[in-house]
Structures are given as structure tokens and as C-alpha cells.
Amino acid sequence: xxxxxxxxxxxxxxVTALHGKDLLAxxxxxxxxxxxxxxxxxAMQEIGSRDVKKVPALRGKTVVxxxxxxxxxxxxxxxxxxxxxxxxxxxxxxxxxxxxxxxxLADTALTLQAMRPDMIVLRHASSGACHLLSRLCRAAIVNAxxxxxxxxxxxxxxxxxxxxxxxxxxxxxxxxVGDLLHSRVLRSNIGLLTRMGADVWVxxxxxLMPADVARFGVRATSVIDDAVADADVIMLLRIQLExxxxxxxxxxxxxxxxxxxxxxxxxxxxxxVMIMHPGPxxxxxxxxxxxxxxxxxxxxxxxxxxxxxxxxVLYLLAGGVAHETAA
Amino acid sequence: xxxxxxxxxxxxxxxxxxxxxxxxxxxVDHLALVGVRTRGVHLAQRxxxxxxxxxxQDVPNxxxxxxxxxxxxxxxxxxxxPLVRRTEIPFSxxxxxxxxxxxxxxxxxxxxxxxxxxxxxxxxxxxxxVVLVDRGHRELPIKADYVGKNLPTAAEESxxxxxxxxxxxxxxxxxxxxxx
Numbered sequence: 342x343x344x345x346x347x348x349x350x351x352x353x354x355x356v357t358a359l360h361g362k363d364l365l366a367x368x369x370x371x372x373x374x375x376x377x378x379x380x381x382x383x384a385m386q387e388i389g390s391r392d393v394k395k396v397p398a399l400r401g402k403t404v405v406x407x408x409x410x411x412x413x414x415x416x417x418x419x420x421x422x423x424x425x426x427x428x429x430x431x432x433x434x435x436x437x438x439x440x441x442x443x444x445x446l447a448d449t450a451l452t453l454q455a456m457r458p459d460m461i462v463l464r465h466a467s468s469g470a471c472h473l474l475s476r477l478c479r480a481a482i483v484n485a486x487x488x489x490x491x492x493x494x495x496x497x498x499x500x501x502x503x504x505x506x507x508x509x510x511x512x513x514x515x516x517x518v519g520d521l522l523h524s525r526v527l528r529s530n531i532g533l534l535t536r537m538g539a540d541v542w543v544x545x546x547x548x549l550m551p552a553d554v555a556r557f558g559v560r561a562t563s564v565i566d567d568a569v570a571d572a573d574v575i576m577l578l579r580i581q582l583e584x585x586x587x588x589x590x591x592x593x594x595x596x597x598x599x600x601x602x603x604x605x606x607x608x609x610x611x612x613x614v615m616i617m618h619p620g621p622x623x624x625x626x627x628x629x630x631x632x633x634x635x636x637x638x639x640x641x642x643x644x645x646x647x648x649x650x651x652x653x654v655l656y657l658l659a660g661g662v663a664h665e666t667a668a
Numbered sequence: 669x670x671x672x673x674x675x676x677x678x679x680x681x682x683x684x685x686x687x688x689x690x691x692x693x694x695x696v697d698h699l700a701l702v703g704v705r706t707r708g709v710h711l712a713q714r715x716x717x718x719x720x721x722x723x724x725q726d727v728p729n730x731x732x733x734x735x736x737x738x739x740x741x742x743x744x745x746x747x748x749x750p751l752v753r754r755t756e757i758p759f760s761x762x763x764x765x766x767x768x769x770x771x772x773x774x775x776x777x778x779x780x781x782x783x784x785x786x787x788x789x790x791x792x793x794x795x796x797x798v799v800l801v802d803r804g805h806r807e808l809p810i811k812a813d814y815v816g817k818n819l820p821t822a823a824e825e826s827x828x829x830x831x832x833x834x835x836x837x838x839x840x841x842x843x844x845x846x847x848x
Contacts, residue, residue, distance in 0.1 A: 357750075358748025358749060381752050384753050384755070385752065387754055387755050388736075392789070393788040396736040396785075396788070397736065397737060398736040398741055400742070401742065653752075656736075659742065660748055660749035
């Protein structure tokens with residue numbers, strides 16, 4: 342700093358930049374890049390505790406939040422993150438856009454690109470929509486959930502929340518319980534947690550279990566007590582009725598009886614277990630109310646950390662792609 | 669590689685600055701130290717120790733990361749973003765005199781960024797600037813209140829400050845240019 346241009350040897354992180362233009366999927370990130378995002382998020386977290394919750398880092402940058410699916414928490418979380426970094430933000434929701442007039446995603450993307458935004462945050466019901474946008478646009482694309490594919494910032498904020506409490510990710514038993522089939526949060530979380538060395542168990546009814554899920558390096562079971570036993574972290578996934586075409590289980594009451602997280606089941610886990618849920622919750626379906634509001638729940642911490650993690654992602658992507666790796 | 673300051677000289681200089689701080693502010697009431705990351709933080713901690721030795725009073729100490737306030741942050745067309753570290757100011761800066769501590773004062777741009785960052789935390793009574801080395805070549809109207817050493821340099825030279833806490837030794841070295 343201060344013009345003493347000589348860098349100090351050692352002490353820094355393994356990488357200082359992301360190699361890609363976009364954040365589309367966890368699988369695009371290296372473990373060093375994941376650590377860089379989480380470390381940067383730690384610095385960003387402090388900004389939210391100030392009286393003036395704003396830094397000038399992204400002044401003059403334009404970020405478009407393009408949401409083709411209803412979303413409250415993810416959209417507001419991104420928007421707050423953008424505003425705290427002083428970016429100019431623009432919200433486009435599908436109900437009020439030309440999409441309802443029959444425009445294709447590609448045309449919407451090219452129209453937006455013509456206005457030269459620096460970043461586009463995209464939520465879309467089709468898996469791979471953000472990959473299409475990434476090819477068409479010069480702007481950096483941040484995937485805020487695409488169909489049943491990935492939701493990378495959710496997985497990053499989950500990892501951040503776990504790391505903050507447990508000081509590590511490697512070696513932890515993480516049980517992910519719920520609607521595994523339709524969950525993009527699951528896919529991103531499996532990718533991230535297995536990469537960072539966690540012991541990941543997934544649990545749900547066989548009808549909601551993706552084929553070959555064990556191929557991703559996780560243990561799959563339909564016996565909830567096995568998944569929960571000695572778990573450090575229990576992550577509950579929402580039963581996504583809106584994505585279900587067909588009968589995957591007899592009734593919500595039966596689902597709760599067999600898979601719902603209750604105080605009794607909780608006792609099988611480690612005494613310092615963390616209960617997580619990406620929201621929105623169905624109380625009395627995947628989680629009992631007294632567990633959601635109980636002392637082990639970090640569900641609201643996840644929401645708070647989401648802003649810091651998204652600030653980190655936006656900040657790191659705003660620099661663009663380096664021509665060569667720094668010495 | 670000429671050594672400009674060795675460990676003894678750095679220690680004596682910091683003690684002298686601590687005495688100057690006490691003299692100018694008539695004690696350490698309402699004072700707080702804020703170091704600019706990375707080495708300013710180490711210097712601020714050492715100054716805090718000296719002030720405690722002199723007055724027997726503790727002075728609050730904070731760490732400031734100015735990365736997000738840099739004026740060159742988005743200037744390059746593309747390139748990796750500088751690393752952001754955590755800012756930790758665990759006290760209110762309102763109505764306090766803030767001693768802003770950095771290792772080297774050069775263009776003044778880091779100090780400008782630090783002043784902007786500090787103002788976002790509140791309204792201090794005053795901000796005083798402490799630097800170990802002032803090497804000249806200011807590009808902004810900024811002046812230090814306490815200077816360890818004035819070091820005339822050429823623009824192509826660089827000043828390297830090494831401190832035990834991060835570099836295993838205490839030393840200020842002038843590098844490059846025709847200074848051999």
C-alpha cells in the first residue's frame with residue numbers, strides 16, 4: 342500500500358481473482374476460488390454493520406436483475422448487495438416485461454446488452470438459461486437460479502454460514518433432506534460441499550431421489566434417522582409443489598411424519614447441530630415450527646450472510662477477466 | 669539494497685512519535701488509533717503499546733481496509749480485483765480524535781481513500797495522520813501530522829517497509845532506481 346510497490350511474500354490467499362467472466366455454476370469454480378469468495382464475503386459482512394452501509398466500489402457500474410421467476414429473498418438480497426456496493430440497479434420482472442408479449446430470452450438478452458449493463462443477475466425457470474445469456478452478452482452473468490440446475494450463490498452463502506460457525510467445512514457430516522429431485526440448491530450444494538471435503542448425505546422419498554445421485558460423491562438414503570445421526574449440519578429443502586407434476590408421495594402430512602424435521606429427530610444429531618433451510622419454508626411439511634424457530638436454527642443467519650456473499654461475487658466479477666495470471 | 673531504517677531506529681522513531689502524540693493532544697483522552705491495512709495496523713498496535721507505557725491509559729485501536737474506496741478500483745478495462753480484507757473498528761469514532769496510521773506516505777491517494785472510509789463510520793472530532801516514512805511525490809493536497817522519517821526518493825524507486833508481524837524483521841529499505 343501507499344506506493345510501496347513490493348508485495349510481501351506469503352500470507353495471501355492462493356488466488357486473487359476468479360478466472361471466469363460469469364458465475365453460472367459451482368462446478369466452474371476451483372476450491373481456491375470458492376475460498377476467495379468466502380474470504381471476501383467475510384470482509385463484506387462488516388459493511389452491513391456500519392451506520393453508512395455503502396462503499397463506493399462499484400460506482401458507475403450498472404447491474405440488471407432479470408427475474409423470470411417470482412423471488413423475494415434472492416432478488417432483494419442481490420439488490421441490497423448491489424446498492425451497498427454503489428452500483429446502479431435495474432429490476433426487470435417477467436410479468437411486467439416484453440416477455441409477456443412473446444419475446445424470446447435471446448432477444449431480451451440482446452436488447453439488454455445493447456444498453457451495455459456491466460452485469461446481469463438472472464433467475465429463470467429453464468436450466469441452462471444463464472449459459473445462453475453468457476454466450477450472447479458481454480456483461481458478466483450471475484446465475485440466481487436456473488430451473489432445476491444450479492443456484493450457486495445459495496450454496497456459497499450456505500458454505501459461508503457453516504464455515505462461520507464450525508470454522509471449517511472439511512470432515513463435517515452434512516445431511517440434506519427433502520425434495521432432492523427438483524432442487525437446484527441441492528445440486529449447487531453437493532458440488533460445493535463435496536469439493537471442500539464435507540461428508541454429504543442426501544435423504545428423501547425414493548420418488549424424489551435423482552437417479553444415480555451417489556455418482557456425485559454423496560451417500561443417499563431414504564431412512565431419515567441414518568442421515569441425521571451424528572450430523573453437524575442438517576439442511577432442509579422445500580417441497581416444491583409448483584414443480585411437481587404427478588404424485589410423488591401420498592400427502593404432505595405423511596411426508597412430515599416420515600421426513601419432517603422434529604425436535605425428536607434432532608436429538609440424533611450432534612449436540613451443536615445447525616439447522617438450515619434455503620427458504621421459503623413450509624412449516625409443518627419439511628420442518629416443524631419449533632425447530633425452525635429453535636436454538637439450532639441458523640435460517641435467518643443464512644439470509645443475512647446472503648447479502649455479504651453476493652457482494653463478494655459482484656465485486657470479484659466486476660473486475661472482468663484477467664488477460665494473464667498475475668505474478 | 670540500502671537499509672534506510674533498522675529495527676532500533678524504527679523502535680526509537682515510534683517511541684518519539686508516541687511522545688509527540690501525547691504532547692500535541694495533552695494526553696490521550698478521546699484519542700483512537702486506526703491503522704491502514706496491512707502494515708499500518710501493526711504500527712498502530714505498537715503505537716498503542718507505547719502510549720500505554722507513557723500514560724498508563726489504553727487507546728482504542730482499529731484496522732481499516734481501504735480497498736473498496738480506492739480511486740483506481742474500476743479504472744483498468746479488465747483485470748483482477750484487489751483483495752478485500754476486513755475492516756474492524758470496534759468503537760464509535762464520533763467525537764474522537766482519530767490517529768490514522770500508515771507505513772508509507774507517497775501520492776496521498778491511500779490517505780484520501782482512508783479519509784473517505786473513516787467519514788462513513790461517523791464524525792470524528794479530528795483526524796491526524798501518522799506515517800513511518802514520507803517519501804514525497806504527493807498527487808493530492810495531503811500532509812502528515814507525525815512523520816517517522818522524511819525520505820527523498822525518485823519516482824522509479826520504491827520503499828519497502830518490513831515489520832516483524834508480517835515479514836519476520838523490522839526494516840525499511842529503498843529499492844530500485846539509481847540509489848545504489
